[in-house]
Amino acid sequence: MNRVFGPLLTLTLAVAGSADAQELDAGARFFKQRCQACHSLTPGKNSPAGPNLVGVVGRASAATDFKYSAALKASGLTWDVATLDQFLAAPAKLVPGTRMAIGVPNGEQRKEIIAYLASVTN
Ligand code: HEC
Structure with missing residues (x-):
């Protein structure tokens, strides 16, 4: 039985895993295109254009x-997933007066x- 279900299970897991990987991949690509000019994801590397993320x-x-x-200093926010989602949709709506000018309208x-950002930690 294992000879049949073993490979099937492996295949199912691989497919389920690749959905996540695809999301991270898309997030990484998007970050490069839209965020990296101002934000670094390298620990300790600071840009004058935006904070390290x-x-x-x-x-x-x-x-x-x-x-x-x-x-932003006075905002007292915590960047949990929901708050980040709101900020990225329209930064100045959540934090009037922020210097981050661009948003990401597509949910x-x-x-x-955000999945990609969550995957990059110290
Ligand atoms: C043109 C430059 C620029 C681009 C492009 C940009 N940002 Fe920003 N971002 C900033 C600046 C400047 C701030 C600080 C805002 C402030 O002080 O009010 C900021 C702040 C942030 C913060 C809050 C960080 C903290 O330490 O509190 C997050 C999160 C963020 N940006 C995410 C993103 C993401 C994700 C993208 C891409 C979709 C992006 N930014 C694109 C300039 C940029």
Whole structure:
């Protein structure tokens, strides 16, 4: 029996796993295109254009040594998945006065990018 179900199970797991991998892949590609010009995901590497985003999921807002806007510093947010989703959809709507000007209107893309951000930790 195992000879039949063993490979089948392996195949099923591989397919289930590749859905996640696809999401991360799409998120990584999207990050390169839309975020990397201003944000680094390399620990300790800072850009004058935006804060480092390593480990940002779950982190308090404005917690790196980047020169944040007064608005983001005063926001007191925690970047959990739901808050990040709201911020990325329309940054200035959640944090009026933020210096992050671009949003990601597509919810599917936000989901991919947040999954990718969550996968990059210190
Ligand atoms: C043109 C530059 C620029 C681009 C492109 C950009 N950002 Fe930002 N981002 C900023 C700046 C500047 C801030 C700090 C905002 C402030 O201080 O109000 C910021 C802040 C953030 C924060 C909050 C970080 C913290 O430490 O509190 C997150 C999360 C974030 N950006 C995610 C993204 C994502 C994801 C993308 C791509 C879809 C992106 N940003 C694209 C400039 C940019």
